[in-house]
Amino acid sequence: MTDLRVNNLSVPVEGCHLVKGASYTLRPGELIVLLGPNGAGKTSLLRASLGLIRTDGGTAELGDQQSRKLSSLQRAKRVSYLPQTRPLAWPNRVRDVVTLGRFAFGTALGRLSEREEQAVMQAMEACDIQHLADRQTNTLSGGELARVHLARAFAAETPLLIADEPVAGLDPRHQFRVMDLFKDYVRRGGGVLVVLHDIALAARYADRMIWMQSGEIVADGTPQETLTEQRLEEIYGIRAEVNGLDVRFSGVS
Numbered sequence: 001m002t003d004l005r006v007n008n009l010s011v012p013v014e015g016c017h018l019v020k021g022a023s024y025t026l027r028p029g030e031l032i033v034l035l036g037p038n039g040a041g042k043t044s045l046l047r048a049s050l051g052l053i054r055t056d057g058g059t060a061e062l063g064d065q066q067s068r069k070l071s072s073l074q075r076a077k078r079v080s081y082l083p084q085t086r087p088l089a090w091p092n093r094v095r096d097v098v099t100l101g102r103f104a105f106g107t108a109l110g111r112l113s114e115r116e117e118q119a120v121m122q123a124m125e126a127c128d129i130q131h132l133a134d135r136q137t138n139t140l141s142g143g144e145l146a147r148v149h150l151a152r153a154f155a156a157e158t159p160l161l162i163a164d165e166p167v168a169g170l171d172p173r174h175q176f177r178v179m180d181l182f183k184d185y186v187r188r189g190g191g192v193l194v195v196l197h198d199i200a201l202a203a204r205y206a207d208r209m210i211w212m213q214s215g216e217i218v219a220d221g222t223p224q225e226t227l228t229e230q231r232l233e234e235i236y237g238i239r240a241e242v243n244g245l246d247v248r249f250s251g252v253s
């Protein structure tokens, strides 16, 4: 079973720490939303968990191996990572960008097996971009391009999927649609960890919420356990009324 186990992880930078002693586990069959204000250390935690940046304490394991010891191909077979900024080296056809998601499995553009073709088509359909298949990526709107990147991540069909603000820039319908896709992925046995800034959306979809502040995980539990008026006040400095999973914001405190 592939899970991501992070224990007491710290990320140093210039004499201080971007992440301090963070511990959590991402297991197949659950959707975790990672929350926290700008600069709290969410991206740094994700990158450190995947072994992509230097750490100076703690461990991060993906399945049976330490993340930092995995080759990029080994890592790409276990987890799809959708970073916050998604540079494309050069404009390309949408279908080809989505096909790159199969790269770790030895897929070469133009030589797709039926199985590979199916994975790419399904991912494009799920992300509502099949009509854009032959378009060049530099002609797409921001939201369309975000869905292309998502489709690339889905096409990989990895056991785990980690996405940093995957719904930023999407209209409300596509935000729900993308979150529904993550839920389906989890129902089929995958594990998903996403960063969201929309607390109401997070409450609606998360099995667990991990809250970060100043480089530390300050809470980890179900929305029912961790989403409280006091927490929103402490972490974000905002006033809100919380009734179960329903959140009504009334301003900054």
Ligand SMILES: Nc1ncnc2c1ncn2[C@@H]1O[C@H](COP(=O)(O)OP(=O)(O)OP(=O)(O)O)[C@@H](O)[C@H]1O
Pocket: 013, 014, 018, 036, 037, 038, 039, 040, 041, 042, 043, 044, 045, 084
């Ligand atoms: N290489 C670096 N050198 C110095 N500071 C850095 C470096 N990388 C990140 N930081 C700082 O560390 C803090 C945490 O950054 P990080 O991107 O992890 O936050 P975040 O919670 O993902 O924020 P956001 O919600 O704005 O995306 C920020 O203040 C950022 O400026």
